[in-house]
Amino acid sequence: MQLEIFQVDAFSAEPFGGNPAAVIPLDHWLPDAVLQRIAEENNLSETAYFVRNGEAFDLRWFTPTVEVDLCGHATLASAYVLFEHLNEPAQVLRFNTRSGELRVTRQADGLLAMDFPARQPEVQPVPAGLLQALGLRQALAVYRSDDYVVVVDDPGLLDTLTPDFVALAGFDVRGIAVTAAGRGFDFVTRWFGPRVGVNEDPVTGSAHTSLAPIWAQRLGKQSLECEQGGARKGQLRCVLPGNGRVIISGRAALFMRGTVYL
Template sequence: MKLKLYQIDAFTDEIFRGNPACVVPLKNWLPDETLLKIARENAVAETAFFIDNGNTIHLRWFTPEIEMDLCGHATLATAHCLATILDYKSNRIIFDTKSGALTVEVKDGMYYMDFPSRMPETATLPDIITRALTIQPKEVFKSRDYVLVYDSEEDIKNIKIERSIFDLINLDPGGVIVTAAGTDSDFVSRYFTSQSSILEDPVTGSAHCSLIPFWSERLGKDKLFARQISERGGQLYCENKSERVIVAGKAKTYSVGHFWIE
């Protein structure tokens, strides 16, 4: 079977920046085991698989290890693929996903994703995570992910993770967000996942389901500009809308090709 494969850098307008995702259109669903093997072979943080059902598009996301309940950058990559390569006829794309219906509005090269809000609550950090961090947070919160708040952007840049310790905890399907107010943005973040092939995710749209309501409340504003300051880096244009959040960004196509499975 010959399948199409698109690799797209999300949350950036430059190739080799942002977060790379692979996008695979399907006519029918393959076995989950096969989807996972494809994701492992692609060796990027997420591979998005979709089936166009006409009015909606059924979308699923796989890391090299598991199927995810929500993924921002691979959703953005899929919308970019549909809009710029596959000639999708509408500027409003409705994805049917494990997190419910997700709408993406396409306008002037920007993709506005309507995601659920996940306001984090005060929490206690597990000792394993504490021991894995070279710099300790000032505050700890949790929703799907742990949200660790620091004093400065410099702290976020300088944090290192001791992986041999960090991987002792299973956070499936969540991770650890480290965040602080930004110097040239409203806030910055980095994102780490234990027991995964990719320790630090370059740009994590789903993490902003928690970061947006948190920083919106703390900064007293609904529209925010965020940077994820991983090595590749990315920019996110955010809006808090009570029960929902808007996570927006740009994307660039890196490659277009095919692959074959038996």
């Protein structure tokens, strides 16, 4: 069996930026164990698979170790492959996922806009050991959704983070985001997910379903320009239209196209 595979740098206009994802179009679903083994072999933070289902597509995402409920950058990468390389004529793509229907619109300025459900994280006391595991002394606030979101007062602190990934994997959340205002953006972030097999994700679209509501409230803005990453960075635009959704927009670039042999 031969499968076509694309490697796409999502949330970047050029290769070597943003967050790489593998995208594999399928005619029908393969066994879950095979999908997981391919993702493990790819060794990227996410491998996305989609199958056409009428006028929509069924979409799934796998890290090297688990299937996940929501992934932004691999959704963006999948839409980019359909629009730019598989000649999909629709202006709006509909994806059926474990997080419900997700829509991606091709905009006139070249951005791809993803319509995701917004999350409403709740402020909570700082969990014991969390700041120490991140290498931080203090935080302005800690929120929880499916991630912990740690807000700090200085964006420069993000450059100096030295997380203890073994300790972070012990927290019962998908991942941990550390975020601050400034540096030419409304906010900047780094995201760590050792519990799901990704020590650091360069750009995590799904995390912005929590980050955008937090910063919209803190800054009093509904349209936010964002950057995420450590040594490797990507850029996003988040808009909250007030209907319980968040529109996450970005660009993508093809790095590689090839064949998987099974």
